[in-house]
Amino acid sequence: MGDSEVTVKSKKTVFVTVGTTCFDALVKVVDTQEVKEELSRRGYNELLIQMGRGSYIPQSNVIGEGMINLMGRDSKGGDESIAVDYFTFSSSIADHLRAASLVISHAGSGSIFETLRLGKPLIVVTLKQIISDVKVESLIPYHPGDATPVAKLINRFLGFSED
Amino acid sequence: MACNVTITVVIISAMLLLIRLLYVLHRTGKPLKTRDSAGLAPPPLSTLIILGSGGHTAEMLNLLSVLQKDRFSPRFYIAAATDNMSLQKARLHEETSRSQFMQIYRSREVGQSYLTSVVTTLIAMVHALWLMLRIRPQVILCNGPGTCVPLCVIAFLLKVVGIRWSSVFYVESIARVQRLSLSGLLLYKLRVADQFFVQWPQLQKKYPRAHYVGCLM
Numbered sequence: 038m039g040d041s042e043v044t045v046k047s048k049k050t051v052f053v054t055v056g057t058t059c060f061d062a063l064v065k066v067v068d069t070q071e072v073k074e075e076l077s078r079r080g081y082n083e084l085l086i087q088m089g090r091g092s093y094i095p096q097s098n099v100i101g102e103g104m105i106n107l108m109g110r111d112s113k114g115g116d117e118s119i120a121v122d123y124f125t126f127s128s129s130i131a132d133h134l135r136a137a138s139l140v141i142s143h144a145g146s147g148s149i150f151e152t153l154r155l156g157k158p159l160i161v162v163t164l165k166q167i168i169s170d171v172k173v174e175s176l177i178p179y180h181p182g183d184a185t186p187v188a189k190l191i192n193r194f195l196g197f198s199e200d
Numbered sequence: 201m202a203c204n205v206t207i208t209v210v211i212i213s214a215m216l217l218l219i220r221l222l223y224v225l226h227r228t229g230k231p232l233k234t235r236d237s238a239g240l241a242p243p244p245l246s247t248l249i250i251l252g253s254g255g256h257t258a259e260m261l262n263l264l265s266v267l268q269k270d271r272f273s274p275r276f277y278i279a280a281a282t283d284n285m286s287l288q289k290a291r292l293h294e295e296t297s298r299s300q301f302m303q304i305y306r307s308r309e310v311g312q313s314y315l316t317s318v319v320t321t322l323i324a325m326v327h328a329l330w331l332m333l334r335i336r337p338q339v340i341l342c343n344g345p346g347t348c349v350p351l352c353v354i355a356f357l358l359k360v361v362g363i364r365w366s367s368v369f370y371v372e373s374i375a376r377v378q379r380l381s382l383s384g385l386l387l388y389k390l391r392v393a394d395q396f397f398v399q400w401p402q403l404q405k406k407y408p409r410a411h412y413v414g415c416l417m
Contacts, residue, residue, distance in 0.1 A: 056254045056255070057253050057254045057283070057285065058254075126284065126285055128285060128288045128289055128292060145254050145255050146254075146255035146258075146259070146373060146374050146375040146417070147254050147255035147257075147258040147259075147417075148255075150255075150258075150374065150415075150417035151258070151417070154417070181415070181417070182399075182414045182415030182416060182417060183262070183266065183416065184259075184262050184263040184265070184266045184413075184416045185266050186413040186414060187263055187266075187369075187371060187397050187413045187416065188263065188266045188267050190395060190397070190411055190413070191267070191339075191341075191369055191395065192267075192268075192271070193231065194231045194232065194367060194369075194394065194395055195231075195232055195242075195245060195271075195339065195367060196231065196232045196233070196242050197241075197242060197268070197271050198241075
């Protein structure tokens with residue numbers, strides 16, 4: 038909602054996503070002062086956390102209805118702080134990925150491939166209990182694929198023409 | 201005398217069922233016979249789409265975006281009862297009001313005790329059977345995780361008893377590079393899937409009946 042207002046100032050967003058998992062450890066780490074300061078130092082001014090099933094609530098410094106506290110910060114003229122906001126789930130994760138300048142993912146295949154396809158910098162943090170053999174190194178360089186070979190085979194199998 | 205008749209009937213029905221089972225196994229994986237009715241386009245097929253969650257759903261929606269909607273109609277979507285996002289995403293993808301969206305009980309939640317799992321698995325199986333008898337799909341598209349296994353097994357049994365013939369397509373997740381997932385392995389080994397797709401060539405070498413199709417994402 039507040040997006041249109043704040044885009045006046047060039048926005049550099051770090052988007053943290055844990056998908057449908059519970060990954061409090063990751064949320065806690067990105068919510069530490071240390072990480073926020075480092076991100077801020079690297080020119081990021083917004084931290085958006087999709088926290089999924091986790092129970093740890095990040096310290097949001099967003100005021101009102103999605104209005105990010107950029108105005109207050111700008112008036113002070115400082116750039117030491119970073120606006121933090123969070124939500125549990127969204128049906129438009131793709132939009133958040135598109136709007137982000139850096140993505141930190143829980144190693145879910147959806148967010149990994151979507152981010153690679155967008156060509157954005159990506160940090161993957163694995164949730165060891167779940168992940169078994171995702172080989173991220175083998176994905177780089179990544180060439181986006183598509184589902185047409187599958188569709189072709191399914192159509193052929195069912196007696197439809199292949200186009 | 202009556203006893204003998206009963207035994208004979210039981211033996212004969214068991215034999216018939218066995219023959220039917222062998223026939224279904226033999227037919228599984230073989231393309232449907234050409235269905236073009238005198239030059240016309242073949243009629244559409246009712247399709248069940250089983251949505252996993254997270255990345256599974258994303259991959260499935262990617263596949264659906266390249267399939268001709270008029271061929272796969274009507275469409276039924278099933279997602280786990282605990283998965284609130286998948287059906288929402290599918291709704292965004294769907295334009296027709298004919299499509300139906302359903303949720304299914306899960307056999308086991310992460311961390312659930314084994315004792316209560318027995319009961320919940322039974323409930324999940326009955327629910328799956330009820331849904332499958334209602335939908336009776338001709339095509340099933342699935343890509344894991346576990347939710348799809350009972351539904352596909354029931355689809356196979358419906359073929360054996362002759363209620364509905366269906367074609368099952370399973371796409372292994374892009375995250376599976378070296379080993380199949382448990383759902384994938386079960387559907388491959390049990391020969392429940394008519395066509396089995398993998399996204400990495402290493403897997404195709406290990407599982408020769410699989411089709412290597414490259415990355416879907």
